[in-house]
Amino acid sequence: MTAHSSRPDRRTFAIISHPDAGKTTLTEKLLYFGGAIHLAGEVKARGDNRRARSDWMKIEQQRGISVTSSVMTFEYDGLTFNLLDTPGHEDFSEDTYRTLTAVDSAVMVIDAARGIEAQTRKLFEVCRLRSVPIITFINKVDREGRPIFELLDEIADQLALDVSPMVWPVGMGGLFEGLYDIEHKKLLKPSKEDNHAYRGDATVISGLDDPKLESLISENARQNLKEEVELAEVGYAEFDEKAYQSGDLTPVYFGSALKDFGVEQLISAIARHAPGPRPQPADPEPVNPDDPSVNGFIFKVQANMNPAHRDRVAFMRLCSGRFRRGMKLNQIGTGKAISIHSPILFFAQNREVADEAFPGDIIGIPNHGTLRVGDTLSENSQDLTFTGLPDFAPEILRRVVLSDPTKSKQLRKALDDMAEEGIIRVFHPVIGGQWIIGVVGQLQLEVFISRLDAEYRVAAALEPSPWQTARWLACDDPKILANFIATHQSSIAEDRDKAPIFMAKDGWELNYVSERNSDIRFLATRERR
Ligand code: G4P
8 A cells, every 4th residue: 555545546657668679569568468458469450550540640651660659558456557658769759758757667678689779778868867767678588688697787887777687587589498586486487388479377486496496497497597596696686666766776577578478577566666656846846646736747749649630639747636527727827727628548448538537647638739748737826837848959950941832821830730749849040031940860850741741731842951950048147148149140040939049050160159158058958948
């Protein structure tokens, strides 16, 4: 029982990984264990369904990557799990980073043959900034992987984390004979009958000297397992829930998402060890989940989830209070109160209209553009602001050239929608009429042009701009800033919030100008509001 036993307990988490490590496969298996998918066949059906739903996004199909993220809710062991999916492609890290501000913990999936990869490390760093606790799942033990100690040491060294192995694979690849659950002294053997998806048979043993082991695994495997586990017990930290919850230690699970092996150990670990809703950083003070009034923030907006309806859904993380359908919440900073009549909860089987929701839950709020990423919604407060949602300075800047000038209204709408989703940044130079869009990766440009055509029927081209990079400007003295802007007009633009931006031709110019204007801060990230 937790301190919050009066309300349903939540596990709100995300999976972080490098593409191909097995995030999608693991997600499907977690949903399966959570009863959200009943048959192996449905996994496929769900995949097809999902692809059909996002038919409009040609890029997604062509590249075989997921560029949209969603929320999946399922039950396990009396708890409600909210899994926030994050796009894995590096060009979409901005969306991913924001999603990570809405979770209480994360599962880091690592491919046993590859170890820590570039994207794993980046996402881990974002988790570390917020001390998000991480459970590690080393996937694909059914295939030949790297030596176990090497993988564990790599996590410990590269991420500066204590590692605590909770299960140990009995061989890998062709020599794989099962998993040893160190925590519960159980040997898990794959069941032979059905090698498509199997749970495995568990045998409780008294330890690695238990004679029962002789009939369970080969002599060779027994010897190796004993030696390895003894070494691991001396070499690695013992599991400590406090150290895990403060982000200093990661418990490590091994398994195979594809073969359904070790997944139940993982989900049970999330249930037992991962934190429920944590206090969320905010001004004037953090919001505690026990606060009885409803407070939340928008971490993501998605336009055109259903192209036939041109709808727009804002995703709100509920941080405190009991949300009830039809409630009115203040949109901080605008003075507006918004009635939320048709909130959406994201059950994997069917999108349900929510009647109530609790801290840790994600609520989809259909709207026509009133809600924006970073918005705080509050039942009672007029001045509370959740903090820490980052904006990233673009690395590629392009001019948008409209083929048909009568479509400028549609272009404006498309720019607005896609900027809101975090696909692009939009800037308006103070001199000249053309829009500049900025992105952190090339793929975003392709998504932009493709969606412009498919969803808004606007033909446009992207032309090189004279600028390569951009920085937000900040200065304690408004006069100095105004003077800088006046004297650098041809390099100044405004973003959608009218915040001033300096655009530089290259890194050298940026350095040169920033060194000569040391009172002004040239910011690569900007915290929203
Ligand atoms: P991602 O979302 O992290 O990008 O990874 P995804 O789940 O799509 O998995 C990437 C590839 O790795 C897939 O193979 C998938 O079947 C495979 N995979 C995932 N988990 C395991 C595992 O535990 N063991 C083994 N051996 N393979 C695993 P693919 O050939 O690219 O795709 P598919 O044709 O199988 O769908």
